[in-house]
Amino acid sequence: MFETVIGLEVHVQLNTKSKIFCSCPTSFAEHQNRNTCPTCLGLPGALPVLNKEAVKKAMSFGYAVNATVNKRSIFNRKSYFYPDSPKAYQISQFDVPIVENGELFIQEKGKSKRRIGITRAHLEADAGKSIHDGDISKVDLNRADTPLLEIVSEPDLRSSDEAVLYLKKLHSIVRYLDISDANMQEGSFRCDVNVSIRPKGSQEFGTRVEVKNINSFRFVKQAIECEVERQIEAWEDGVYKDEVWQETRLYDSDKGETRSMRGKEESADYRYFPDPDLRPVIVTQEMMEEAKEIPELPDEKVERYVEVLKIKQDDAFVITSDKELAKYFEIVIDSGASARNAVTWLTSELLGRLNKAGYSIENSPVSASRLGELIVRIEDDTISGKGAKQILDYLIDNEDEDIDLLIERFGLKQVSDDGAILAIIEDIVSNNLDKVAEYKAGKEKLLGFFVGQVMKASKGSANPAKVNTLLKEHLSQ
Numbered sequence: 001m002f003e004t005v006i007g008l009e010v011h012v013q014l015n016t017k018s019k020i021f022c023s024c025p026t027s028f029a030e031h032q033n034r035n036t037c038p039t040c041l042g043l044p045g046a047l048p049v050l051n052k053e054a055v056k057k058a059m060s061f062g063y064a065v066n067a068t069v070n071k072r073s074i075f076n077r078k079s080y081f082y083p084d085s086p087k088a089y090q091i092s093q094f095d096v097p098i099v100e101n102g103e104l105f106i107q108e109k110g111k112s113k114r115r116i117g118i119t120r121a122h123l124e125a126d127a128g129k130s131i132h133d134g135d136i137s138k139v140d141l142n143r144a145d146t147p148l149l150e151i152v153s154e155p156d157l158r159s160s161d162e163a164v165l166y167l168k169k170l171h172s173i174v175r176y177l178d179i180s181d182a183n184m185q186e187g188s189f190r191c192d193v194n195v196s197i198r199p200k201g202s203q204e205f206g207t208r209v210e211v212k213n214i215n216s217f218r219f220v221k222q223a224i225e226c227e228v229e230r231q232i233e234a235w236e237d238g239v240y241k242d243e244v245w246q247e248t249r250l251y252d253s254d255k256g257e258t259r260s261m262r263g264k265e266e267s268a269d270y271r272y273f274p275d276p277d278l279r280p281v282i283v284t285q286e287m288m289e290e291a292k293e294i295p296e297l298p299d300e301k302v303e304r305y306v307e308v309l310k311i312k313q314d315d316a317f318v319i320t321s322d323k324e325l326a327k328y329f330e331i332v333i334d335s336g337a338s339a340r341n342a343v344t345w346l347t348s349e350l351l352g353r354l355n356k357a358g359y360s361i362e363n364s365p366v367s368a369s370r371l372g373e374l375i376v377r378i379e380d381d382t383i384s385g386k387g388a389k390q391i392l393d394y395l396i397d398n399e400d401e402d403i404d405l406l407i408e409r410f411g412l413k414q415v416s417d418d419g420a421i422l423a424i425i426e427d428i429v430s431n432n433l434d435k436v437a438e439y440k441a442g443k444e445k446l447l448g449f450f451v452g453q454v455m456k457a458s459k460g461s462a463n464p465a466k467v468n469t470l471l472k473e474h475l476s477q
Contacts, residue, residue, distance in 0.1 A: 002197045002235070004228050005205060006157035010170055012149045012180045013126065013188040014057045020125050020147035021048030021091065028186055032140040040125075040145035042087030047277050050075075054147040055281060057179040058098045058123050059291035061149060064173055065118055067102030069288065075123075075278045079271045084128035084139050092150075094272045097122035098281070104173070105299065106165040109314070116166050117154030124148050129187075143187075149179070155194070155205065160224040164217050167191060168321060172298045175323045184215045191220055195227045197235065206231070207240075210248045211258055223251035227258045301326055309339035318347060324361050328368045335372020338379060345375050349389065353396050366395045373403040384464060387412035428453045 019026055022039035038046035062069040076094040102118035126148045128141040151170065157163045171189060174180045182189040191214045196206035209231070211223045227249070234243040249258040296304070298320040305316040319329050325346075332342045350371060354364055374391060377383045383391075391406050407413050432453070455464065 001200045002232055003200045004158055005155050005196045005198060006163050006224060007155040007194040008153045008163060008166060009192040010151045011190045012151060012174050014054050014147040014149055015180050016051055016053045016147055018051060019145040020051045020054050021145050026146050030142055033142060035142040041141060051147060054123060056287055056291050058121060058149050060177050060179060060294055061121055062099035062102060063292050064177055064294050064297055065102035065104050067118060068100045070096060070098055071283050073098045073281045075275045076272045077275050084130045086141055086144055090125060091275055092124035093122035104169050106162060106169055108161060116156045119152045119154050121149055121151045124150055160221040163224055164221050167217055167220060172321055176295055176297050190215060193220060193224055195224055197228060197231045207244045207246055211251050212248050212261060214251055219251060219253055223258060226256060311339050311343050315343045328361050331368035332372040335369045337372045337375035341375050341379060345371060349392060357396055365400060367400050370400055377403055383407055383412050
């Protein structure tokens, strides 16, 4: 039996307006090589100037994960020669990063909470982008010098599921902090996976293999499982030392396999040395105080939702996993809906309809306040749950209209008047005396028959709870 050992390196593109060492914009999807200047192109004589906002965003992340935020940090030059690196080196942090020794917690369903250490988070400049078109390769340097925060975990993860939970927690934290849009499709949140195996009980790490640039949670899980299977097969076949060596591999999602890309460099191969054009970063007390002003984060929200709002922990995890979903949920509650019904109607009813119609919670055609109004009308017995679903279906395909107007238009207002409901009950009972006798003889399941008949006669407008109560009273006479 083997144990999997996983460490993750996540590159988070910070959402500053300009690049980390120059004033070029960081806007996405511009025409190729438009957002460039002598500094980010690495032309002779151009000098870098550090973006203060990038430093503050990195510090905010550090405080959010209970890390040490260094008052003094250093930028280094990391030498490597790739076509998308115009300087032939990357400006990064090595010996003294801005953030060290952090942590976050993950929890698999039915298991206890696990602490995952964060070794460091350092600032660096992104490279450009290589574009391969048949036999021709092109380089777009718009992304060169975009500010990155590289977050390196300890090798504390033990399965692909834990790795995905860690990534999702990290993703939600940077989104809550508003330091990145963390859009994986656009490359704002990229992951390198370090994987090794060892016999269970062994304290010695196996050979670490890096799987590079994975851009979805699903592919992270698949890549880890493929690489673990490859390493276990090599061990069992007696060729582990020949086939598993320190290298960088790519994951091919079409073939469901990892394949060799290049040998993995050691830190000495990059010839790090302090960047002579950048002085050490000394953060001020004022910057530290500003960076400490962070919003309520996912773990804190889960705790509040469970303890104060009394919702289930699993529901709290679902809602807080997405910043916009949590914001929507809180507006629903502020509109007067109970937390329990807000959870049900948001997660079970609205999200299902949005997914089917191709919407996200951010561009939902049903506003949070409108859903809150709808839930309030269910809770005050103005409308039934069935009627509310009819209105929700309408709102998905139409303008965000007033709930009370829609109730009137569709004739969905429930009849709660005892006298009106009793009149219907008396009519139904008088026409079904044989079933009344059976009910009184002990066939209590017939109550459902009478409820159905009353609801049918009222065309669904009678309050079901009232119908049940009044029927039981009437049939017991």
